[in-house]
Amino acid sequence: MFVGYLTPLLLSLTVLVRGQLQTGFISIDCGSPVNFNFVDVDIGISYTPDGAYVSTGINNNISSEYAYPNNPNLAYPLSDLRSFPDGNKNCYTLTPAAAKGSLYLLRASFFNASDVITTEIIGASVSDTISVCLVNKGLGIPFISALELRPLNNSIYGTELGSPVSLVLFQRFDIGYTNGIGRCNDDIYNRIWSPYNSPSWNIVSTSSEINSNENGYRAPLEVIRTSAVPHNGSDRLEFSWTTDDDASKFYVYMYFAEVQ
Template identity: 30%
Template sequence: MKLNVDGSAKGNPGFSGGGGICRKEDGSFIFAFSAGYGYGTNNSAELRAIYDGLELCLLKGINRIMVESDSKLVIAILVDIYCIASLRIDCGSRSYIDSNGISWEYDNLFIYPGNNSQVLTNTTIASQQMSTLRFFPDRNKNCYILPVFAYQKYLLRAGFYYGNYDGQSKPPTFDLQFDGNLWATVTTSLDEPSFFEVIMIPTRQNVSICLARTVDGGVPFISSLESLYLGMNMYGWMLGNQVLFKEYRLNFGATEMVRYPDDEYDRFWDPAIPTGYKTVTADYPSLNQSVDDDPPLTVIKTAIEAPSPSDKIILSFPVPQQRSIYVTLYFTEVRKFGPDQNRTFEVYLTGKYFSPVLSPRYQMCEEISWNADGWFNQTVGWFNVTLSPLNDSNLPPIISAMELFTVKEYQLESTSQDDYLCELLPILPQKISVLLWKAIKSAIPVEDVIQTKGIHLASQCVYCDGIAAQGPASESVDHVFITSPRARMLWILFGTIFGLGSLGGSTVINKLSWWWSSPSPRG
């Protein structure tokens, strides 16, 4: 069997739709479908058309199917998950594509409350995304709901620029949270933007990013919000239950920040030239070998080295107390050696011997990473890196870049689900809101809920009774509303009629997450 699909968007992004046709090997017709997908891009429409077509094939008992699409990007996404990229929101602005070709989305697609404003104070430091913001004067807590791929690695970044948007010259302080976890206490300034980053592996198909008013703070606001997809091989010493809080990402020897397009993941590399060290730049045009964390060439080519072959490089960094540390150091040799030259040194982290002898190689990037994982908990508030030359080294120690994170265990707090519901339910009709609340809170008397009360029933879904080849099925809320054959058919039918596609996810909360990420049901 062959499934041909296509998708398009008027304006790209704009109102989008897709469809497809399924045929037998001889070309005879099996079924066709079409659907409106609301606001989106041609690629997102084509992906959703593939999803809908495959789901229809499964419902019709077609288990072996060839899918054909004319989009190279969509095929690349399906073959290589790393192509499924990122979401960038310019808060308070409209959707647009910036000068680097990056798409920025309208934040009304991801949050309901709040007001938009432009800043009053201009600064050369502020980017286009810092010229607008969204502020929240009415509630103590307001949350963005971002769609993500569960169990994949993301860099989350939030940006704030007060710019005296309210004319009060009183920059506020408030809490920033993700999935119910405290991310940071944001202390804004009158004319300087600030950014906060974490790297995490979400355990469901959405992440809640919340701004919470503090007792003495003012009105919370936000200028930009990004979820940037990373390869799972990146930051490979990070454990699945950990969150990395960025403290420093330094490009030694540089004088300007490096980010996209030099860094394809749009990480911010801050310039750093510590006092007392020489700056050097590699004389090669490209790298012959990089590393899993994939720092950009422009970062690796600049470096600092000690004043003389016998001197050490000693770097000290203040860090939050009582947290573990994750650190990655990057090295390269910036020039070709003569026959009698040698650069070798050892690495010590806060006084403890860490690595074997290092001798960076020309035109190659090398890294060493360390995840303390509870063994090293800062109690003094400082983290030190020491590069100590060996006695036979006649060239001084060298370092190109460093990333330093503090580490906490990731916990999906129950409050994050309530954050999600508080954003979603107020815009729905009251009867639907009550029903959804009951479904998510397990307050509908289906079999698995009743059994938790000590009452045991026959394990069979009445909803599936009489459907051939289904057999007994446990009656749960997700089964009744989402995964049972009749429910799946209804999702496809009404999703097509109302321009929602079939919506992804196999649980009530996942369906709502996909629904929330689409602007069409909210007009």
């Protein structure tokens, strides 16, 4: 179980490596039929049904007008879901290979009509199992579409508060990239990156190889190859954001590479 919650801003670049990413991954297609296995050929990751991880809940399919293939941009695991009409708390139990003391990225996805909501937390497991629970707060029947666990290098995403402290993802940006959102084929941690650019910036990129494997963060080349500089070389690059909670503490992780 993860304990403690902080909210960081992650600025950078990430996504996925075909065939190399599976080690230690848990990828669950929540609500899928028994014995049904799906392989995302774009990123090379296999998704399995959730029956082995949870004993409660009901399998449901979303409306066909929103589902794949009528909606080809929707990830296949989001075409079904598991809902929990009974009980105040229902939990998935994950048993990762590395277990106690290891660092993980845990990602849950929820598809409601045309909106995909994805939440991420990074933290160290304090036991050999990790419980992911959906709680009924009186706002409707809880449900979940996909659940993913990714092992991380224990040397990254640290805080001065020590362990066990968890980081909740605020944003993860691919600076200088403007088309789409998703996962890179060369990101061994299978992180999801959002494109980001400013009208006051110039985008610069390179097709040359850049060594991004010298530390545990392993920023994917696909992300490192794009960047931004100010229109005027003497200006600054500025980021700003707002929060609903004045008590939030943000951790910012930035990647730099010379691409010119």
